[in-house]
Amino acid sequence: MIDHIGLHVRDIARATEFYLKALAPLGIAIVMQVSAEETGHGAAVGFGANRKPFFWFGEGGDPSGPMHIAFAAPSRAAVDTFYEAAIEAGATDNGKPGLRPEYHANYYGAFVIDPDGNNVEAVCHLPE
Secondary structure, rough: OOOEOOOOEEOOOHHHHHHHHHHHHHHHHEEEEOOHHHHOOEEEEEEEOEEEEEEEEOOOOHHHHHHHHEEEOOOHHHHHHHHHHHHHHOOOEEEEEEEEEOOOOOOOOEEEEOOOOOOOOEEOOOOO
């Protein structure tokens, strides 16, 4: 089980703005922020839920991309809303919302490329 994941971004303000919009439909928001003075190498932002950060990104290093990051969505409607919010926030389409039966019968996902070139997905495994 993974506790959290972290990656470097080119522009922390841009990444923060993007993920605030893109992850809101999934109930994921900023849980913690750490200054460069606190880390000793660059500011970091932790997104998560229920006061637990599980998705971190920070400045101060080369971008980590491209990576693939998949966020669990509570419903297919949330996948659709994630996709729309991410595109509106500046992402590039990498797979419109829909079933992906090659993974399993109820795999409903959407894929976008974030401003740092990462493949970001929202996925719901529940039947409609």
